[in-house]
Amino acid sequence: MKKLLLVTLTAGLLVTASAQASEAPAKANTCVGCHGMDGNSVVPNFPKLAGQHAAYLEKQLKDFRDGFRKDATMTPFAKGLTDEEIKALAGYYAAQAAK
Ligand code: HEC
Structure with a gap:
C-alpha cells in the first residue's frame, strides 16, 4: 500500500514538472x-x-512597464515586455500552485 502511494506521488510530480516546463x-x-x-x-x-x-499580475506588470508602479529592481524587467508577453506570463504564474 505504501509502495503504491509512493509510485502515485512520484508519477504525479513528474507530470507536474513536465507540464510546468512546457507551459513556461x-x-x-x-x-x-x-x-x-x-x-x-x-x-x-x-x-x-x-x-x-x-488579472492582478497583468495589471502589476503593465503598471511597472508604464511607470504607474515604481520599483528600481522590478521596473527594468517589465520595460521590454509586450502586452502579449505580459498576458502569457500572468497566465502562466496564475496557473502555478503556490508553495
Ligand atoms: C532582480 C530581481 C527581479 C527580477 C529578475 C524580476 N523581478 Fe519581479 N519583482 C521583483 C521585486 C523586488 C518586486 C517587488 C517590487 C515592489 O516592492 O514593488 C517584484 C514584483 C513583481 C510583481 C508584482 C507582484 C505583486 O505581488 O504585486 C510581478 C507581477 C513581477 N514582479 C513579475 C516579474 C516578471 C514577470 C519578471 C520577468 C519578466 C520579473 N518579475 C523579474 C524583483 C524581480
Whole structure:
C-alpha cells in the first residue's frame, strides 16, 4: 500500500514538472532568478507570483512597464515586455500552485 502511494506521488510530480516546463513562456527565463521558475520566490523580498490572479499580475506588470508602479529592481524587467508577453506570463504564474 505504501509502495503504491509512493509510485502515485512520484508519477504525479513528474507530470507536474513536465507540464510546468512546457507551459513556461520564454520570457519567464528572465524572471526565474528572483521569482523562481514556477513563481514561488525563495527570497522574502521577491513576491510570490504563483497562484495570484492573472488579472492582478497583468495589471502589476503593465503598471511597472508604464511607470504607474515604481520599483528600481522590478521596473527594468517589465520595460521590454509586450502586452502579449505580459498576458502569457500572468497566465502562466496564475496557473502555478503556490508553495
Ligand atoms: C532582480 C530581481 C527581479 C527580477 C529578475 C524580476 N523581478 Fe519581479 N519583482 C521583483 C521585486 C523586488 C518586486 C517587488 C517590487 C515592489 O516592492 O514593488 C517584484 C514584483 C513583481 C510583481 C508584482 C507582484 C505583486 O505581488 O504585486 C510581478 C507581477 C513581477 N514582479 C513579475 C516579474 C516578471 C514577470 C519578471 C520577468 C519578466 C520579473 N518579475 C523579474 C524583483 C524581480
